[in-house]
Amino acid sequence: MSTSTVKPKAMIQDNTRCIGCRACMVACKSWNDLPEDKTVFFAGEGYQNPRDLDANNYNLITFNEIVTGAQPDWVFGRQLCMHCEQPACASACPTTAMFKTALGPVVFDESRCIGCRACMQACPFIIPKYDYDSFAPKIHKCTFCADRLEVGMDPACATVCPTGAITFGDRDDMVVEAKRRIASSPSTYIPEIYGLEEVGGTSVLHLSSVPFEKIGYVTGLPKTPMPDLTHRWLRATAPVFAVLYAVFGALNWIVRRRMRRQGHEGEHT
Amino acid sequence: MNWRIRLTWWDKTLLVIMAVAGIIAFVRFATGIGTIANINNAYPWGWWVGYGIMTMIAIGGVGFTITALAEILGVHRYHSFVRPAVLMAFLCYASAITMLMVELGRPWMVWMVLVSWAPTSALYEVGWCAFLYLTVLALEFARVPLEQAGWNRTFRIVSAIYIPIMLLGVTLSHLHQSSLGTLMTLIPHKVNLLWWSDNLPLLYLFSAMMAGPAMAIIEHLAAARWLGFAPRMDLLAGLARIEAWLVGLFLAFQMGDLFYRGAADAMFTASWLAVSFWVEIIFGLMLPFVLLMMPEVRESRRGLATACTLVIAGVLLHRLNVAVIGLSARHWETYFPSFGEVGITLGITAAALFAFGWLARILPIHEELPAPQTSRRAAARPAGALRSAEGVS
Numbered sequence: 249m250s251t252s253t254v255k256p257k258a259m260i261q262d263n264t265r266c267i268g269c270r271a272c273m274v275a276c277k278s279w280n281d282l283p284e285d286k287t288v289f290f291a292g293e294g295y296q297n298p299r300d301l302d303a304n305n306y307n308l309i310t311f312n313e314i315v316t317g318a319q320p321d322w323v324f325g326r327q328l329c330m331h332c333e334q335p336a337c338a339s340a341c342p343t344t345a346m347f348k349t350a351l352g353p354v355v356f357d358e359s360r361c362i363g364c365r366a367c368m369q370a371c372p373f374i375i376p377k378y379d380y381d382s383f384a385p386k387i388h389k390c391t392f393c394a395d396r397l398e399v400g401m402d403p404a405c406a407t408v409c410p411t412g413a414i415t416f417g418d419r420d421d422m423v424v425e426a427k428r429r430i431a432s433s434p435s436t437y438i439p440e441i442y443g444l445e446e447v448g449g450t451s452v453l454h455l456s457s458v459p460f461e462k463i464g465y466v467t468g469l470p471k472t473p474m475p476d477l478t479h480r481w482l483r484a485t486a487p488v489f490a491v492l493y494a495v496f497g498a499l500n501w502i503v504r505r506r507m508r509r510q511g512h513e514g515e516h517t
Numbered sequence: 518m519n520w521r522i523r524l525t526w527w528d529k530t531l532l533v534i535m536a537v538a539g540i541i542a543f544v545r546f547a548t549g550i551g552t553i554a555n556i557n558n559a560y561p562w563g564w565w566v567g568y569g570i571m572t573m574i575a576i577g578g579v580g581f582t583i584t585a586l587a588e589i590l591g592v593h594r595y596h597s598f599v600r601p602a603v604l605m606a607f608l609c610y611a612s613a614i615t616m617l618m619v620e621l622g623r624p625w626m627v628w629m630v631l632v633s634w635a636p637t638s639a640l641y642e643v644g645w646c647a648f649l650y651l652t653v654l655a656l657e658f659a660r661v662p663l664e665q666a667g668w669n670r671t672f673r674i675v676s677a678i679y680i681p682i683m684l685l686g687v688t689l690s691h692l693h694q695s696s697l698g699t700l701m702t703l704i705p706h707k708v709n710l711l712w713w714s715d716n717l718p719l720l721y722l723f724s725a726m727m728a729g730p731a732m733a734i735i736e737h738l739a740a741a742r743w744l745g746f747a748p749r750m751d752l753l754a755g756l757a758r759i760e761a762w763l764v765g766l767f768l769a770f771q772m773g774d775l776f777y778r779g780a781a782d783a784m785f786t787a788s789w790l791a792v793s794f795w796v797e798i799i800f801g802l803m804l805p806f807v808l809l810m811m812p813e814v815r816e817s818r819r820g821l822a823t824a825c826t827l828v829i830a831g832v833l834l835h836r837l838n839v840a841v842i843g844l845s846a847r848h849w850e851t852y853f854p855s856f857g858e859v860g861i862t863l864g865i866t867a868a869a870l871f872a873f874g875w876l877a878r879i880l881p882i883h884e885e886l887p888a889p890q891t892s893r894r895a896a897a898r899p900a901g902a903l904r905s906a907e908g909v910s
Contacts, residue, residue: 300847336703342644362630363623475703485692
């Protein structure tokens, strides 16, 4: 496929349709060939297993006990890489080991990685994970099945969902579809598409029946791309370098000329 | 020239700490970071980055601060502080890079930074600047051992390029000291409101400047004590006056920034983070500012040592507050540095102190350039040479 016809892809995660079967988690492990984990119960909100993403889990359905109406109910949420339009992780990477492809996936090239973990620190959604116990650790996160997308297949998780909670397609179409669902069933959905504008837009669009902060999502993120925060400083690097060097050079020249006139030359250099 | 020194109990203690850290480092490289460190998926950077890299580079700011003061602003009377300052800076940066080699998951790939083009990454800029600045510091300092060893031709070459190299060093320092702050501006959702600011690059730069004279004063007092020369209290009082101004201005800038971005309320919440903030402000800035404003403190060794140590501790706490303590990612994840993490940083710091102590005894670093006519034997016994340096103003 030529680059001119490439349309960025996106995925709708419709949490109102999710039944918590975790087929997507199984498909993800299967496609990415990830080992099993020994998991433990934990205290606090949530009932999923494991509690959070880790080096062996790129995709996680969260189980949230929410009181809707008279009694508590399970409301499901999902953690996976959001594949930001302008990813903070990629902007933070000093070796461009993390980068966004034309189709949408934010992917990791381990052959360039130095292991600084700046991407983990940078991610507003707290997604990239690390295998600290490895001798040659790698960054682990959802790849959006970039390898499948390259050959025209859908991401593994999107192919197995039995209730249609995961919908995959061109991002433009997915945005239209997400808006259509909210408009056609306002009693089911809260009027918010998580990922439409967060950090400048992402390739995963979440829908929900309850506010996103109640099901473990990071909320309150800016609508502007995260890399803007550092860009406004870093773009000044070259001019600041030139100006400072010139100013310091001029000051030093004046000082040395004054020293020479006072006959202190030799003491100073 | 004579490279040998008689080891004191202090040197031997440092060697023991280095040996312990060496064992921990061996375990880390044999089995991975996870065996010895508590850093985790929510806190990918911990004590190693907060202390071992960020604080080390901040206090390494002594190099460009003192160089700029003496060479660029032309306050010539502080010129005798340049050599120790440059050596301290070199050892701080060398420590930070050693720390990086332990802290990186794939240290054997670190050269990749130098063959990449990643202008959007603050870490990329820090990496390049720190690499270049370490080279600059080595060239700046090289004149001392070269002259001492009698390598006159190399000495002349290095001296000929001193001015442009020195200017490059001061400029690079401004860039990467601020870029370390830029690194943290990317994560407003993780760094607590008390510390996250659009102006973190400037806060980092100014606090590194603030660390400069404080380090120079501490070094001079320590060297005077252990090498046995009379400290130049007149010069230290002058540096202390500059330090008071830097601390006062930084305090005003930090508080002003806090009010300007409307985060002042966060100071008065009942939380451990607010406590950490007040410790930083009161003991790291207000107290040393008040102390350094008093002439009797500026004229007393103990007073100067106390005030300047508080400043350095305050800079350390600021870096830790921004990069570790004030950070939250997942509320159920916690982080406290492990014995292994602290042990390795202590070992690296011990190595830097040992190297400084060794070089201070075999090289005339507490003297002015050009060095007084000292015989080889005199260079091996620096106390005499140091006394002769007292006459230089």
